[in-house]
Amino acid sequence: MELTQIRLLVSDFPRVYRFYRDVLGLKPQFEAENGPYAKFTPDAGQAGIALQDRTQMAGVLERLGAEPEGYRALVVLRVEDLNAAHAEFTSRGAEFSAAPAPMGDRMRVAYLADPEGNLIELQEWLVLRDQADNASE
Template sequence: MELTQIRLLVSDFPTAYRFYRDVLGLRPQFEAENGPYAKLSPDTGPAPIALQDRAQMAGVLARLGVEPEGYRALVVLRVEDLDAAHAELTSRGAEFTLAPGPMGDRMRVAYLEDPEKNLIELQEWLTLREQAGSAVG
């Protein structure tokens, strides 16, 4: 089994697409601002995020509700400098629900929502697992 992507079902495809492309700065595999599908990738790493028009998918899966309630997804993006990423995304119009702060002793995080109310976590790793393990021994 191989994970190929995480796909978010979105009700307002153009708005979600522009958020991931223009605000978060992910690179589209191909331009598809009006959908019904797009795959966008961060600068590093193999894990793309895909957007799927919710109404189109509801036609495939009759059980799919019109609108989800509460958080249904958490997208986690690692950044090298959380404060710099926070400042850059804020300058692009992102509104954070939680400003940068510590999460334990190995990372700092900040949270924002995409236009579909999916939760996004930005992580800055302070100590890599390998470094933490070698420091103990």
Template structure:
């Protein structure tokens, strides 16, 4: 089994797309601001965030596209310098719900929301994990 992506079901596709592309600086695999699907990646690694129009997915499944209540997703992005990322994203219009601060003694984190209210955690690792004997972290 291989995880290929995390997909967020969104109602205002263009606003959420622009947020991940323009504010967080993720690179779209193809331009799709109007939806109904897009996949965006950071400049390193193979991880990706995919966006899917909520109504289109509900129609495909034959279900109501009702809005969720409370947080429904948490996107975690690792950054090398949390303070620099905080300043850069703020300059692009991001509003943080929690400014950079410690989370234990291994990392610092900050939180913001995308236009649909999905929670985003930015992590700066202060202490790198030691690889396990089998090579996993």
């Protein structure tokens, strides 16, 4: 089995598309600002984040409600320098709900939400798991 993408169902496709492309700087596989589907691939790794127009998918499944309430997804993105990513994304219009802070002794994290309210965690790994395991031996 291979994970190919995490797909977010969104109501305002163009706005969310521009957020992932312009604010987070992810590269779309093809330009599709008006949807109904787009996939973004991070610089590293093979799985990506995809957007699907919620209305279009509701027509296919005949089951989706109008709008979800509360956080329904958590997208986790690893960055090399969390402070630099925080400053860059803020300069592009991102509003963080939690500034960079330690999470345990292995990483630092910061949180923001996309225009549909999906939670995004940015991670900076301070110590890789292998290094931490070797240091404890």
